[in-house]
Amino acid sequence: MSGDLAATAAQRVTVVTVTHDSAGVIAAFLGACPAGVARCVVDNASADASAALATAAGARVIRNAVNLGFGAACNLGLAAAEREFVLLANPDARLSPAAVAALVAAADAFPDAAILAPAIQDAEGLPVRSWDADQRRRRRLPRRRESEPWPEGPACVEHVSGACMLLRRGDALRFDDGFFLYYEDDDLCAETRRRGRSVVLVPAAVVTHAGGASSAPSAALSAFKARHMAWSRLRYMAKHAGAAAARREAAARLPHHVGKALGHALTLRFDRARADLAGLGGTLAWLRGRR
Numbered sequence: 001m002s003g004d005l006a007a008t009a010a011q012r013v014t015v016v017t018v019t020h021d022s023a024g025v026i027a028a029f030l031g032a033c034p035a036g037v038a039r040c041v042v043d044n045a046s047a048d049a050s051a052a053l054a055t056a057a058g059a060r061v062i063r064n065a066v067n068l069g070f071g072a073a074c075n076l077g078l079a080a081a082e083r084e085f086v087l088l089a090n091p092d093a094r095l096s097p098a099a100v101a102a103l104v105a106a107a108d109a110f111p112d113a114a115i116l117a118p119a120i121q122d123a124e125g126l127p128v129r130s131w132d133a134d135q136r137r138r139r140r141l142p143r144r145r146e147s148e149p150w151p152e153g154p155a156c157v158e159h160v161s162g163a164c165m166l167l168r169r170g171d172a173l174r175f176d177d178g179f180f181l182y183y184e185d186d187d188l189c190a191e192t193r194r195r196g197r198s199v200v201l202v203p204a205a206v207v208t209h210a211g212g213a214s215s216a217p218s219a220a221l222s223a224f225k226a227r228h229m230a231w232s233r234l235r236y237m238a239k240h241a242g243a244a245a246a247r248r249e250a251a252a253r254l255p256h257h258v259g260k261a262l263g264h265a266l267t268l269r270f271d272r273a274r275a276d277l278a279g280l281g282g283t284l285a286w287l288r289g290r291r
Helices: 003-010 026-032 050-056 070-080 097-109 184-194 219-241 243-266 270-287
Strands: 013-019 038-044 060-064 085-089 113-121 164-168 198-209
Touching: 003 097, 013 026, 013 050, 013 070, 026 038, 026 050, 038 050, 038 070, 050 060, 060 070, 070 085, 070 184, 085 097, 097 113, 097 164, 097 198, 113 184, 184 198, 184 219, 219 243, 219 270, 243 270
Parallel strands: 013 038, 013 085, 038 060, 113 198
Antiparallel strands: 085 164, 113 164
């Protein structure tokens, strides 16, 4: 695609990203955004310099006094955007002019598509499992999908990753902020399809996503994520498959979490054991009707 077309596409896009203790990546993310896009950072009460770095880079910054969760923060960015398209992207992703232009061109070509997503590769350039399979299946499959090539052209799929997706501002799509972390992207895709609109993968748009680098890694963060992953999995199932199906899933997950925690403890992998126990806690919290 020519530089002029890419520049024109960029002028139609607001890039929205959510930060939480993301000082290690936000400056590079904003610096790599294509020239011409509007940039909006929603900061979820970072304790580090994330918001200050975003401000210094010239982005619009929405500062939350508390961590509202990923979906609720995205909703604030969606509401603040003024351009035709909103490109949601994690701060550990890297956008390119060609990728943004390809997504906008696909949106023009497929007006029934409410969500358009790029093919995602990891930092080594290998394909990442970021579409079609819902989170419940995706968690049981390898992140990389070398043996499952991307489609040759645009394809309607069931789900795409919230790590990077293009939405039309006029559609007023919003995440269910009852999901604090995880499954909010699956839920948004399901809601889009329920409305009779399409979710389209655009293989010509390729975005690099490091994965797990939006916040500085730590044992505490891994446990935090594991707890929310377990809880959100069950909320998603209850919403889309019914409470009985979610209870059956919870009953199956309880011994799974306990067994993994014991195995990791016996092999002295205590950080993993802690995350397993956090997943157990998230499952029990959902069964007790707690957030």
